[in-house]
Amino acid sequence: MANGNQVIQLFEEFAPKHLAVEGDKIGLQIGSLNKEVKRVMVTLDVLESVVDEAIEKEVDLIIAHHPPIFSPLSQVNDRSTAGKITMKCIQHDIAVFVAHTNLDVCVGGVNDWMSEAIGLHDTKVLVPTYEEPVYKLTVFVPETHAEDVSRALGKAGAGHIGDYADCQFRVAGTGQFTPLEGTTPFIGTPNETEQVNEVRIETVVRESQKKRVLRAMKDAHPYEEVAYDLIRDEIEGHVYGLGRIGKLGQALTLEEFAEHVKTSFGVEGVRFVGDSKRLIEKVAVLGGDGNKYVSAAHFKGADAYVTGDLYFHVAHDAMALGLAVVDPGHHVESVMKQGVVDVLAEKFQKAKIDVDLIISEANTNPFQFK
Template sequence: MANGNQVIQLFEEFAPKHLAVEGDKIGLQIGSLNKEVKRVMVTLDVLESVVDEAIEKQIDLIIAHHPPIFSPLAQVNDRSTAGKITMKCIQHDIAVYVAHTNLDVCSGGVNDWMSEAIGLRDTKVLVPTYDEPVYKLSVFVPSTHAHDVSRALGKAGAGHIGDYADCQFRVSGTGQFTPLEGTDPFIGRPHKTEQVDEVKIETVVRESQKKRVLKAMKDAHPYEEVAYDLMRDEIEGHVFGLGRIGRLEQAMTLEQFAEHVKTSFGVEGVRVVGDPGRSIEKVAILGGDGNKYVSTAHFKGADAYVTGDLYFHVAHDAMALGLAVVDPGHHVESIMKQGVIDVLSKKFEKAKINVDLIQSVANTNPFQFK
């Protein structure tokens, strides 16, 4: 059992809200997180059948990928689908939290799970949406405690540059201070100027690490007031974005690749654009509706583009560009259900939280193949 806010705080460490594209409908949509949570259900969609499943399984919190409320509700009653869903959730004290494009964009999220499913390697972001800021942190520490603070910074994740971790620079010097009335200095006495052998430790910190690193630094630092600087750096940060582009282990024909996609996602059929015999090696993939990024996939050199909800005229555009497209449908994003459960299981175990994680089994795919 855990507080609902604690559950979501752990989840947002993985898929922070600031990664969502502007205007996306994410976060808590129905109910309250200010309650004890015993059972969490993960789902792609929040349909009425999913809510009925949640009621039957005594779920306290639903984590969904697709928002059940896309636009403001004029009324909340049983005359609309969204109204029925909202009423049922409130009546049974079920909170609904949505992680949409932030779950697509985050490292190890939907688009990475989809890339892994079809065996892409050396993947990069297809459509950059967020370049995470990097800061230079400088902290002044008495030389006797420099090792402790240095180690705390590294354990909190500071100092990651490219393929190198725990990058730091140190310089020794003399620190001077005068404690004032009411202070309880670690070194010295009030109203007496002190000079201390100190070490200046410099390292880099990403935006998403800032709070964690600063807390670790202050916890390890012996001084009552920690002297430090935090300045925005021009180092290129980690790039987040929609979709991925990478290579298959070995080239295959479009006909073979389409069958591979079909098998990998366990779907009954796929729609294919392009010559069945053409060779496919470099592949772009984007979960959900990827119509807007056909030209991006082509520009970045993809032989084939895997996405859902392909429009008729966009398919013509792809043909004109010479880009093959495989459309396995929007519902393949349901791969997020097991993915989220795997992530949260590890986080709950580390935090010593005992919460049941349940994958929704309600079928929310509106399409059938006959």
């Protein structure tokens, strides 16, 4: 059992809100997180059948990818689908939390799970949406505690540059200060100027790490008032974005690739656009409705683009560009159910909290094949 806010705090370490595209409907949509949570259910969609399943299985919190409330509700009653869903959840004290484009964009999220499903390697972001700022952190530490502070910074994640971790630079020097009346200095006496052998430690910190790193630094530092600088750096930060582009292990014809996508996602059928005999090696993937990003896939040099909800005229545009497209449907984003459960299970284990995690078994795919 855990508090609902604690559950979401752990989840948002993986898929933070700031990664969502502007205007996306994410976060807590129904109910309260200020309660004890014993069971969490993960689902792609929140339909009435999903809520009924949650009621039957005594679920306290639903984590969904698609928001049940996408447009503002002028009324909450049983005359609309969204109203029914909202009422049932409130009546049975079930909270609904949504992670949409932030779960698409985050590292190891929906688009990475989809890329893994079809066996892409050397993947990169298809459509950049956010570059994480990087800061230079400089802290002054007495020699006696330099190693303690250094280890704390590294353990908190500071100093990551490219494929190198725990990057730091140190310079020895002399620190000077005068503790004022009422202070309790670690070194020195109030109203007397003190000089101390200190070490200047420099490292880099990403935006998402700032609070954690500064807290760890201050906890390890012996001084009552820690002297440090935190300055925005021009180092290129990690780039996040929608979709991925990578390569297959071996080239396939478009016809073979379409069959591979069908099998990989376990769907009954796929639509595809292009010459069935053309060879496919470089592939772009974007979960959900990817019509807006056909040109991006072509610009990045993709032979084929895997996405859902392909429009008729966009298919014509892709043909004109010479880009093959495979549409397995929007519902293949359901790979997120197992993915989120796996992520949370690991985080719950590390945090030593006991919360049941289940995957919704309700079928939310509106399409059938004949």
